[in-house]
Amino acid sequence: MNILPHKSWHVYNKKNIEKVKRDEAKAQEEEAAKAERAIKAESEARLNLLRQRAESRYKQLDDSSASTDGAVVKKPPEHVVLFGSDQGDRYAKNEEREAEEKEKEAKLDRQLTMYLDKGVKESTPWYAVKEYDRYGETKPDRSKDTKAKEKRRKRAIHLNEDPLAEIQSKMAKREEARKERRYGSYHRHHHKEKSKRTKASSSTSSSSSSSSSIEALRAKRLQREQAERMRTKAYVFGEVPDIKPPDTYHSQFNPTETAEAHERRRRRR
Numbered sequence: 001m002n003i004l005p006h007k008s009w010h011v012y013n014k015k016n017i018e019k020v021k022r023d024e025a026k027a028q029e030e031e032a033a034k035a036e037r038a039i040k041a042e043s044e045a046r047l048n049l050l051r052q053r054a055e056s057r058y059k060q061l062d063d064s065s066a067s068t069d070g071a072v073v074k075k076p077p078e079h080v081v082l083f084g085s086d087q088g089d090r091y092a093k094n095e096e097r098e099a100e101e102k103e104k105e106a107k108l109d110r111q112l113t114m115y116l117d118k119g120v121k122e123s124t125p126w127y128a129v130k131e132y133d134r135y136g137e138t139k140p141d142r143s144k145d146t147k148a149k150e151k152r153r154k155r156a157i158h159l160n161e162d163p164l165a166e167i168q169s170k171m172a173k174r175e176e177a178r179k180e181r182r183y184g185s186y187h188r189h190h191h192k193e194k195s196k197r198t199k200a201s202s203s204t205s206s207s208s209s210s211s212s213s214i215e216a217l218r219a220k221r222l223q224r225e226q227a228e229r230m231r232t233k234a235y236v237f238g239e240v241p242d243i244k245p246p247d248t249y250h251s252q253f254n255p256t257e258t259a260e261a262h263e264r265r266r267r268r269r
Contacts, residue, residue, distance in 0.1 A: 010016065 004010065005013070007013075008015075
């Protein structure tokens with residue numbers, strides 16, 4: 001059961017398994033104590049009954065002896081041992097037998113009970129397992145070195161927090177800011193001069209290129225206007241030349257033979 005293994009109510013969690021075992025052991029102890037109390041109460045009741053019988057018997061003996069002999073020395077009543085000297089050892093626990101019984105119960109439980117899976121928290125994660133080199137020996141633990149480095153770093157930080165170190169750091173920052181201001185003003189001045197020069201050169205080059213392009217466009221426009229005037233004049237005054245397309249073809253169509261054929265056809269007409 002891998003559903004929510006981090007919850008406290010997980011069935012196969014290690015803590016819950018131990019808790020169940022403790023509860024079972026506690027219940028067994030309570031049952032044993034209850035049985036022992038019952039046995040003890042029964043033995044006390046039997047003992048009281050026997051004492052009463054013994055006292056009544058002593059009284060009868062005393063009465064009979066007094067009637068026969070007169071004065072007889074009385075013996076004080078003694079404790080009657082009914083179960084022998086090993087009464088306490090009879091209810092003593094045998095640890096070896098209890099261990100064997102527990103082992104048998106656990107074996108039977110493993111055979112009959114089907115567990116789905118162990119808790120995820122019980123398995124050791126991969127990063128907690130020791131690494132081994134190619135010879136099978138464990139790699140040296142470098143956590144001590146890292147701890148020493150961390151301690152030295154913290155010590156250095158602690159020393160840097162004193163007032164003298166703070167004043168020195170502030171003075172160094174102020175000097176660095178002053179140098180940056182000086183360098184920045186010089187750099188800005190030269191950058192402005194350079195940008196002015198580049199702007200001037202670019203403006204001259206752009207003006208020259210723009211003027212040349214304007215002149216070329218103007219010449220083309222004038223040429224086009226002149227051609228239009230000549231064309232309109234020729235149409236108005238009837239001087240339109242009879243322009244025929246050249247009777248030529250590409251070299252692959254035999255232009256000479258084609259021209260001769262056209263000439264022969266014209267003569268036949």
